[in-house]
Amino acid sequence: MTAADEPLLRVTDLATHFITRAGTVRAVDGVSFEVARGEVLGLVGESGSGKSVTGYSILGLVDPPGKIVSGSIRLAGRELVGLDDEAMRGIRGREIAMIFQDPMMTLNPVLRIDTQMTEAILAHERVSERAARDRAIEALRRVGIPSPRERLEAYPHQFSGGMRQRVAIAIALLNRPALIVADEPTTALDVTIQSQILAEMQSLCRETGTALIWITHDLTVIAGLAQQVAVMYAGRIVERAGVDAVLDTPRHPYTEGLLGSLPSAATPGAPLRQIPGSTPSLGRLPPGCAFSPRCAHASERCRREAPEVTAEDAPPVAGAADGANAGEAAGANARREFRCHHPRSVAAR
Amino acid sequence: MSAVSAPTPNPAAAPVETPVRRFVRAFVEDRVAVLGFVLFSLIVLLAVFAPFITPQNPYDLGKVDLMDSRLPPGEQTADGYTAWLGTDGVGRDLYSGILYGLRISLTVGALSGIIAASLGMSVGLLAAYAGGRIEAVIMRIVDLQLSLPAILIALILVAALGKGVDKIIIALVVVQWAYYARTVRASALVERRKEYVEAAQSLGLSTRAIVFRHILPNCLAPVIVILTVQTAHAISLEATLSFLGVGLPQTEPSLGVLIANGFQYMLSGRYWISFFPGLALLLTIVSINLMGDRIRDVLNPRLEK
Numbered sequence: 062m063t064a065a066d067e068p069l070l071r072v073t074d075l076a077t078h079f080i081t082r083a084g085t086v087r088a089v090d091g092v093s094f095e096v097a098r099g100e101v102l103g104l105v106g107e108s109g110s111g112k113s114v115t116g117y118s119i120l121g122l123v124d125p126p127g128k129i130v131s132g133s134i135r136l137a138g139r140e141l142v143g144l145d146d147e148a149m150r151g152i153r154g155r156e157i158a159m160i161f162q163d164p165m166m167t168l169n170p171v172l173r174i175d176t177q178m179t180e181a182i183l184a185h186e187r188v189s190e191r192a193a194r195d196r197a198i199e200a201l202r203r204v205g206i207p208s209p210r211e212r213l214e215a216y217p218h219q220f221s222g223g224m225r226q227r228v229a230i231a232i233a234l235l236n237r238p239a240l241i242v243a244d245e246p247t248t249a250l251d252v253t254i255q256s257q258i259l260a261e262m263q264s265l266c267r268e269t270g271t272a273l274i275w276i277t278h279d280l281t282v283i284a285g286l287a288q289q290v291a292v293m294y295a296g297r298i299v300e301r302a303g304v305d306a307v308l309d310t311p312r313h314p315y316t317e318g319l320l321g322s323l324p325s326a327a328t329p330g331a332p333l334r335q336i337p338g339s340t341p342s343l344g345r346l347p348p349g350c351a352f353s354p355r356c357a358h359a360s361e362r363c364r365r366e367a368p369e370v371t372a373e374d375a376p377p378v379a380g381a382a383d384g385a386n387a388g389e390a391a392g393a394n395a396r397r398e399f400r401c402h403h404p405r406s407v408a409a410r
Numbered sequence: 411m412s413a414v415s416a417p418t419p420n421p422a423a424a425p426v427e428t429p430v431r432r433f434v435r436a437f438v439e440d441r442v443a444v445l446g447f448v449l450f451s452l453i454v455l456l457a458v459f460a461p462f463i464t465p466q467n468p469y470d471l472g473k474v475d476l477m478d479s480r481l482p483p484g485e486q487t488a489d490g491y492t493a494w495l496g497t498d499g500v501g502r503d504l505y506s507g508i509l510y511g512l513r514i515s516l517t518v519g520a521l522s523g524i525i526a527a528s529l530g531m532s533v534g535l536l537a538a539y540a541g542g543r544i545e546a547v548i549m550r551i552v553d554l555q556l557s558l559p560a561i562l563i564a565l566i567l568v569a570a571l572g573k574g575v576d577k578i579i580i581a582l583v584v585v586q587w588a589y590y591a592r593t594v595r596a597s598a599l600v601e602r603r604k605e606y607v608e609a610a611q612s613l614g615l616s617t618r619a620i621v622f623r624h625i626l627p628n629c630l631a632p633v634i635v636i637l638t639v640q641t642a643h644a645i646s647l648e649a650t651l652s653f654l655g656v657g658l659p660q661t662e663p664s665l666g667v668l669i670a671n672g673f674q675y676m677l678s679g680r681y682w683i684s685f686f687p688g689l690a691l692l693l694t695i696v697s698i699n700l701m702g703d704r705i706r707d708v709l710n711p712r713l714e715k
Contacts, residue, residue: 120612154614161612166605171429171627180623181613216429232613 067138069239069272070096070119075132075142077111077118086343088114088127090296093370096240096289101266101273103287103304105280105319109340111296112276116242119274120157121149137239155185158233160243164225164250168217174201174228175213181235200231205261223254230258234265240272247282259286280319284308292316295341295351302397312397312404314356350402358403368400436708446700453694457512464506465491468663476501480675483682496682498671504682507668508690514664515694518575519645522582523637529583530590531626531633537591538598539621548591555588560647568651573659578651582644589636597629631709638702642695649691665691 077089089111096102106112117123119134121141134141136156141149153159161167169177178197179190188196194213201209204227217225226246233241243262247255263286266273275286283290283304290308291301292315300313311317318336338355341347349366353359374396438444456463466473466489478487478501487493487503495504537548555563567581601607602625610620645665651657652666653673660667665687672683 122608122611150614150616152614153612159609159612161605161609163605167609169606169610169624169628172624176623180615180619184613184615184619229609232609 067135068095069098069100069137070274071133071135072115072119073133073135075115075118075134076130077114077123077127078130079127081126081344084344087296087346088343089118091132092293092296092298094289094291094298094301096272096274098239099266099270099272100289101263101275101287103283103290104274104276104293105278105283105290106293107278107340109343110293111343112293113244115293116159116244116274116276119240119242120153120159122153122159151185154181154238155236156238157240157242158236158238160226160229160233160241160246162245162248164222164229164246167229168225170217172216173213174215174217178213178232178235181232185236196235197231200235201228203234203265204228204231205257206231223250223258226250226254226258227261230262230265234269234271237269238271240274241266242274242276244276245278248277248279255282262286280308280323281325292319295346296343297351297400298398299352299401300397300399302399306397310407312399312407313401314358314403314405315352317405318355350400358405360403362402368402370398370400371404372396372398433708437704440704440707442700443704446697446704449693450697450701453512453690453697454516456509457516460506460509460513464503464509465489466503466506468502468507468510469661474501478503480680480683482680483686495686496680498668498683499675504668504686507663508665508687511663511665511668511687512690512694514575514658514662515645515648515666515691518579518582518648518664519641522579522586522644523641525579526583526586526640527590527633527637530587530592531594531629533587534591534594535598535621535626535629538595538602539617539625545595549595552588552591555584556592560585560643561650564647564651565654565656568656573657575658575662578648578657581651582647585647586640586644589640590633593632593636594629597632598625601625601628635702635706635709638698638705642698642702645698646691646695665694 072095073093075089075092076087079086079088092111092115094102104112104115114123114127117127118129119141121129121144123129129142132142136152141152144152168174175194175197178200179193182188182193182196183190197213198209201212206212206224206227212220217228220228226249229246246262247258250258259282262273265271275283277283287304289301290304291298292307292313293299294315300307300311300316307316308320311320315336321334322336324333336355341351341354347354348364350356350359350363350368353363356363437447461467468474473489475488478489478493478497479499481487481493481497481501483494483496483504485493485496487497487501491503493503493505495508497503498507533548537545564581564585567584568578571577571580607620607624610624615624648657648664649666649669652664653670655670658664658667660671663671668687669684669691672680672685672687675681675683
């Protein structure tokens with residue numbers, strides 16, 4: 062395979078474990094996925110499914126006792142696992158940037174916005190203070206902050222939550238990274254602000270050709286944003302395919318359960334559906350398929366042996382309304398992978 | 411916070427409220443603290459301009475007349491000026507002596523505070539960031555230091571080092587650094603787990619930039635509070651050591667030395683020789699503590715309205 066064929070990011074069999082006295086927590090356990098240039102991958106799962114740790118692993122920011130124990134993360138053909146701190150620091154913020162969940166917490170309260178923005182540029186490039194400032198103003202303007210020149214002198218507490226998240230996005234975009242890892246960046250915001258930010262992220266990524274890994278527990282966000290979806294459960298990706306295939310014809314019972322739990326899918330007045338039980342403790346996973354205790358379709362085999370990855374061609378997109386997206390889905394995204402002994406039938410929903 | 415919502419049409423019109431400005435505004439809300447500040451400023455000004463506003467240089471032995479010794483407050487000296495606060499046992503004007511003594515006391519307090527704070531902050535940050543064995547060793551030394559009474563350590567050190575301003579500053583730094591180290595380590599441990607540190611790491615900033623530009627400024631609030639308390643403490647500790655005769659020599663009379671000089675005359679009714687230096691010491695420490703109380707209130711996030 063030549064470098065040209067390499068996707069922007071290829072994660073292969075990544076395993077990030079937290080080795081504690083109480084035992085090993087397999088937060089991420091054999092995760093593989095790819096992100097093409099300019100593509101948006103939605104990484105979906107409940108709390109504790111390992112989706113955030115996957116994001117942190119890509120940036121090499123897993124704090125001890127956590128450690129990447131095996132697997133490979135290749136960014137444009139360059140292996141990131143095992144890089145020393147200095148080399149990794151050169152990649153963080155320059156080639157891969159991150160946006161965090163709570164905009165109230167991610168900006169330093171005692172430093173002005175201009176300080177925080179220019180230092181992000183100066184950490185990677187030798188440019189004049191003035192040039193860095195101009196770029197910061199440009200970045201603020203791009204994320205829709207009014208009078209950016211004046212706002213640059215403000216402190217974080219002088220911004221509202223939505224504005225702060227815009228600033229955080231502007232900081233992430235400063236060095237024109239090829240990939241942004243966004244860890245639930247809209248969860249802490251109002252729905253109206255959330256949709257604004259989503260729309261802006263989408264157009265920004267399209268303009269700049271930045272690929273995006275959008276970590277979330279909210280499938281409705283993914284539906285409008287991502288081209289590819291990976292559903293995580295207990296440290297593994299249980300289903301991965303193009304967004305339409307996952308949302309319209311889920312193969313894994315867990316994906317099906319997640320979709321069924323959305324309040325919008327329910328009949329008004331009827332009790333809301335839920336997946337019984339809760340996510341298992343990653344330190345004490347059940348043998349076999351980790352989802353089997355909560356799965357309505359689980360058999361003896363599920364409790365005994367963990368399912369391997371099954372790959373198949375994703376079906377042509379069902380439903381006439383989605384016809385416009387069919388061409389897109391039929392392209393590179395037409396493959397589908399899942400881990401289940403008893404996959405749901407494609408016609409089930 | 412919510413008052414400043416996002417798209418203000420002309421945000422330049424509102425002046426940017428820096429943390430310093432916010433601090434000053436909150437500080438002046440308290441009259442007592444302002445009084446403390448005014449008093450302290452006055453004391454500092456008196457000390458700084460002592461050579462220009464005192465009738466006598468108490469270090470200049472040529473100016474000191476033994477005939478003037480133990481004059482009560484308000485008496486005329488042989489030199490022709492009025493000793494408003496009286497004179498001491500060797501004929502030095504007490505008003506002049508106190509102002510010159512304040513210079514020494516304030517210098518010792520401020521210098522030892524600044525050096526101890528810098529040292530303690532560096533050590534505390536190192537402990538918080540390095541962790542593991544380095545942290546354990548540093549913090550056990552801090553524990554050991556804080557478990558012994560300050561006056562005892564200072565006495566032993568001064569006895570070993572000898573008299574002099576530099577030596578007493580060393581002794582006071584040794585006594586004080588541990589407070590800063592412990593506080594800064596505690597704050598830094600809290601701060602480094604905050605998300606803005608992770609965000610700074612995700613931008614590829616160096617460890618040095620993260621520690622000194624991001625973590626340290628967020629740890630400063632408690633340090634400033636300790637700095638005021640400890641400066642007052644250092645001034646009184648220096649006075650104590652000098653009073654006991656192990657601090658500063660007679661040639662560098664701090665307030666403590668002046669108090670000690672008058673102590674033998676107390677019972678014979680010549681109260682002023684000890685009383686006025688004592689009063690000056692008291693006012694200095696009270697003014698610092700009044701400011702310190704308010705600073706603590708302003709900087710304490712839990713008391714924020």
